[in-house]
Structures are given as structure tokens and as C-alpha cells.
Amino acid sequence: MAYKIALIRACNPRVPYQVSMPPLGLGYIASVLKRDLRGVDLSFHRDVSEIVTLDPDCVFISSASENWPESVEYAAAIKARRDIPVVAGGMHITALPEALPEVMDIGCLGEGEDTALELVEVLRRHGRSASHLREVKGISFRNGAGAIEKTAPRPYIDPLDRLPFPDRELLGDQWATPREHETHLMSSRGCPYICHFCTATSWAKVRYFSPEYTVSEVEWILERHRPEWIYFFDDLFVGHRKRFREICDILRARGIHRRVRFRTYARVNLIDDELCTLMRDTSFHRVDLGIETHSQKVMDYYKKHGCTPEKNQRALDKLAEYGLSTGGNFIFGAPVETLEDMEETYQFIRRNMDKIERLSIGPLQAPPGSGVHREYTENGTIDNATFDWHRQINDGENFAIADDGYLLLNRLVTAEEFSRFVQKAFALQREINLRGELAERDRTMHRLHERLSTTRHELDTLRGSRAVQMGLRLRRLSRR
Structure with missing residues (x-):
């Protein structure tokens, strides 16, 4: 009988970004288990009630910190039905392995593919035997006495190319962003920078899938899903310039850049003519910048090394010069940030609404x-x-600071002042995003018009050809 493994990501379905795209981390784990284990039956779920009904042999729950309470609720619901192994994975348990609650048996720390593979073998052969779990690197677990133990760290996967593509079919297509519109991929793990607010700093080093592997995954996506956009969801896809150049060369050599448009993240201090030319010529039409702030003091707190207010403006100007669609990410509420600093960033955004x-x-x-x-x-x-x-x-629609609301880390502004400012900033966000959507629709209509004109021209050319004229004469003669 097959060993049944259920996968689920903890989320709040009322928060749009949490249900916008499938969790590729679980997709990688599923692909590795399918490839390397016999006699396993995997399923992915978005509702824990499905898992309770399924009655699997073990469950893997992936969770970010903001959804950790949901993951604990999921585990409790599963345990109430049957005492099966429940494994938690994701950044929260990786950062806080001692946070493993009683309703969870094991924490998968760091990259999950190799750990899950070894862990499933142990669980189906030996159950939750502490002596056997101690041999599995990269986990925390509850022993027979109820104490939490942490095993030796697992080495990073290297090279990443030995991983199969994530199992997107298992993850399904019932997401807020239809995959025929936009499909995302991860071509690297980690970030070369150490921004103070970011969890990517927990990776000890940056690793990359090879350019050939990355382009092969793009081709796989195009063959199966034919999306309008492919979103490189790396922390900083363009950070390794030589590799990015090689990927662009392959995409253009194979004509892939004419079949799909790309979206990626970048950083203001990396924007220059060479990068903009590469992105423009390879159909990287959408570029999202982690600008965060327009205050040098706040940049320094965030450890945005190499970034300045002048580079913020230069990056926006340069991307506009090359006709690239730009997105901006901003953070408010740093401990060193005054209301005047926040207003400075707000006004910077307003001045650049056209970009x-x-x-x-x-x-x-x-x-x-x-x-x-x-x-x-x-x-x-x-x-x-x-x-x-x-x-x-x-x-943003219901932002609140209270005992059970957002934790304000800034002590230089009052809760009321910060709430009013954030509401004002969210109003600007709605306005800019609506304008951006309208601009994208205009570009889409322009592209459709160009395609229609080209098709008409091709038809007119065909009608004037001797072969077509002869064919039309023969058809008329045959009707007499």
C-alpha cells in the first residue's frame, strides 16, 4: 500500500497576496519525492478539512511567520482525527526551531528537498523513533520525553541543477493569478545583500541554477502553460550580471523573448545602460525595485549598501528612458524614521508617478x-x-495599531500619526496601481492593433500572389 503524504501551505485566504501564486517550495519537495521514492502517494491541499478527510500517513505544512497561528491550527485539526506525523517547514520554524508546538512532531529547517526525502524514509520504516530521527540532518523534533531536539545542520544543495523542476501540476491552477496570465519561477536561492528587514540574510551564501537549466524551465513553462508573463521571483535575479547576460543571450538565441514577456526584481544601484539594454532587448518589460525609502538615514538603518536618494531617482529615470514598466516597493516605520522622513519618501513617490x-x-x-x-x-x-x-x-484597507494589531517599532511618531500617514500612503498606492493597470491595458490594445495590422498586410500580400490568384480562378471554374 502506498505511503500517503499530504502537503499544505498555511495561509489566510482573505489576504490577496497569500493566494496569488502556488508555493514552489512544496512543488520542489513533491518533485524530489516522486522522482526518488517508490510507493508514495502525494497530494496538495489548500483546505485542511480535505486532509482530515483524506486520512494520510504524514503531513507537511509550510508556513511563513505571519501564518504560523494557522499552521498550528491545521496541525491540531489533523491530530484530533489521527495521531500521524506532522512536519512543519518554512522560514518561521527554520529561524525558531525551538518554537515547535506539541501538535507538531518535526520541524524541517532550511531547504526541504533532501531533508523531506530522508525523513519520509525514516517515518515509514521506523515511525517517530527518536534514535532514528537524530540521524536526519536539518530537523528539530520532539523526543519521547516531549523535549525538543535539534539535529546537525544539513549542507546546502549544491549544485541546484540536480533538482527537478517544481511539480506545478500537483499545486494546481486555482490561484488568484491565472497561470496562463503569469507563471513564476525561482532561478536562485539567497541574495548577495544583507538588508536588515529581509529574511534572505539567513542564507549563508547565494546559489544559482545554471543559465541552461533556467532557460529549460522557461521553455517547460511555455510548452505547458503558455503564459503572457513569466515572473522571475528570485530575491535579486539580475544581481549576478554575467549570469543574467548569459541567460538573456540564450533566450534571444532561441527566440523565446518573442513568445513571452518577463518580470523581475532589481536594485537601484545596479541600474545602468547595459542592464537596461539587456532587459529591453530580452523582453524584461516589468522591473520592480526595492527602493524602501528616500531618506539616506533610513537607508543606512536598513543596510541598503550602495543605495542613495540620488540613485533612486537615477534608476527611475533610466528605466523610463528605456521604456520599461517600473514598480517600486517601500517600507515605512523604521525606528530612526521621523514623520518628516516618511513625508520625504511620500513626496518622492508623488513626483515620480509618471514613472x-x-x-x-x-x-x-x-x-x-x-x-x-x-x-x-x-x-x-x-x-x-x-x-x-x-x-x-x-x-492596507483595515490598517490598525492596537494590542491585537500591527506592532509599531517606531517610537518617534505616535500611533495616531503613523496610522494617518499609512492610510494616506495606501491611498496613493491605489491611485498609482490603477493608473498602471490602465497604462498596461493601453499597451495591450496597441500590441493587438499591431498584430491585426500585420495579419491584414499578410492577407493582402497573399491575395496578390500568383499562386493564390490561380487557386481562386480554379475554384471559380470548379463551381461552374
Whole structure:
């Protein structure tokens, strides 16, 4: 009988970005288990009630910090039905392995593919035997006495090319962003920078899938899903310039850039003529910048090394010069940030409304694995054992600062002042994003018009050809 493994990602379906795209991390794990294990039956679920009904042999729950309470609820619901192994994975348990609750048996720390493979073999042969679990690198687990143990760290996967493509078919297509419109991929793991607010700093080094592997995955996506856009969801896809150049060369050599448009993240200090030319000529039409702030003081706090307000403006100007659609991500609420600093950034955004088509803003968070989290656990503001991780979520339409709402880390502004400012910034975000959507529709209509004109021209050319004229004469003669 097959060993049944259920996969689920903890999420809040009322928060749009959490249900916009499938979780590729679980997709990679599924692909590796399918490839390397016999006698396993995998399923992916978006509703924990499906898992309770399925009655699997083990469950893997992936969770970010903001959804950790949901993951604990999922585990409790599963355990109430049957005492099967429940494995937690994701950045939260990786950063806080000691946070494993009683309703979870094992934490998968760091990359999950090799760990899940070894773990499933142990679980189906030996169950939750502590002596056997101690041999599995890269986990935390509860032993027979109920104490949490942490095993030796697992080496990073290297080279990444030995992984199969993530199992997108298992993850399904019932997501807010239809995959025929946009499909995302990850061509690297980690980031070469160490921004204070980001959990990517928890990776000890950056690793990359090879250019050939990356382009092969693009081709795989195009063959099966034919999306309008492919979104390179790496922390910083263009950060390795030589590799990015090689990928662009292959995409153009195979004509792939004429079949799909691309979207990627970039950084203001990397924007120059060479990069813009590569992106423009290879159909990287959407570029999203992690600008964060227009205050040098706040940039320094965030450890945005190499970035300045002048480079912010230069990057926007340069991308506009090359006709690329630009998005900007901004954070408000740094501990060193005054209301005047926030207003400076707000006015920078307003001055560049003609250059920014997508705007994403958010109050500063302290996710485990980030430098901000370390800072605020060390000073006692955050107690990992009691903190309500729902407070990591910010809802622009219903933003609130209260005992059960957003945790304001800034002490230079009052809660009322910050709430008013954030609401103003969210209003600007709605305006800019609506303008961006209209601009994209105009470009789409222009492209359709050009295609129609080209098709008409081709038809007119065909009608004038001797072969077609002869064919029309023969058809008329045959009708007599």
C-alpha cells in the first residue's frame, strides 16, 4: 500500500497576496519525492478539512511567520482525527526551531528537498523513533520525553541543477493569478545583500541554477502553460550580471523573448545602460525595485549598501528612458524614521508617478530570520514564545495599531500619526496601481492593433500572389 503524504501551505485566504501564486517550495519537495521514492502517494491541499478527510500517513505544512497561528491550527485539526506525523517547514520554524508546538512532531529547517526525502524514509520504516530521527540532518523534533531536539545542520544543495523542476501540476491552477496570465519561477536561492528587514540574510551564501537549466524551465513553462508573463521571483535575479547576460543571450538565441514577456526584481544601484539594454532587448518589460525609502538615514538603518536618494531617482529615470514598466516597493516605520522622513519618501513617490506603474508599500515588519527581528528580540520588544504572529500581517484597507494589531517599532511618531500617514500612503498606492493597470491595458490594445495590422498586410500580400490568384480562378471554374 502506498505511503500517503499530504502537503499544505498555511495561509489566510482573505489576504490577496497569500493566494496569488502556488508555493514552489512544496512543488520542489513533491518533485524530489516522486522522482526518488517508490510507493508514495502525494497530494496538495489548500483546505485542511480535505486532509482530515483524506486520512494520510504524514503531513507537511509550510508556513511563513505571519501564518504560523494557522499552521498550528491545521496541525491540531489533523491530530484530533489521527495521531500521524506532522512536519512543519518554512522560514518561521527554520529561524525558531525551538518554537515547535506539541501538535507538531518535526520541524524541517532550511531547504526541504533532501531533508523531506530522508525523513519520509525514516517515518515509514521506523515511525517517530527518536534514535532514528537524530540521524536526519536539518530537523528539530520532539523526543519521547516531549523535549525538543535539534539535529546537525544539513549542507546546502549544491549544485541546484540536480533538482527537478517544481511539480506545478500537483499545486494546481486555482490561484488568484491565472497561470496562463503569469507563471513564476525561482532561478536562485539567497541574495548577495544583507538588508536588515529581509529574511534572505539567513542564507549563508547565494546559489544559482545554471543559465541552461533556467532557460529549460522557461521553455517547460511555455510548452505547458503558455503564459503572457513569466515572473522571475528570485530575491535579486539580475544581481549576478554575467549570469543574467548569459541567460538573456540564450533566450534571444532561441527566440523565446518573442513568445513571452518577463518580470523581475532589481536594485537601484545596479541600474545602468547595459542592464537596461539587456532587459529591453530580452523582453524584461516589468522591473520592480526595492527602493524602501528616500531618506539616506533610513537607508543606512536598513543596510541598503550602495543605495542613495540620488540613485533612486537615477534608476527611475533610466528605466523610463528605456521604456520599461517600473514598480517600486517601500517600507515605512523604521525606528530612526521621523514623520518628516516618511513625508520625504511620500513626496518622492508623488513626483515620480509618471514613472512608477506598480506601488507596494508596507509598515516595517520583524519576521524571524531578519536583522530587525534579532534586534527586537534582543531588546525585549518581541517575545518569541508569546508573540502573536498575526501582527506581522498588514491590511492596507483595515490598517490598525492596537494590542491585537500591527506592532509599531517606531517610537518617534505616535500611533495616531503613523496610522494617518499609512492610510494616506495606501491611498496613493491605489491611485498609482490603477493608473498602471490602465497604462498596461493601453499597451495591450496597441500590441493587438499591431498584430491585426500585420495579419491584414499578410492577407493582402497573399491575395496578390500568383499562386493564390490561380487557386481562386480554379475554384471559380470548379463551381461552374
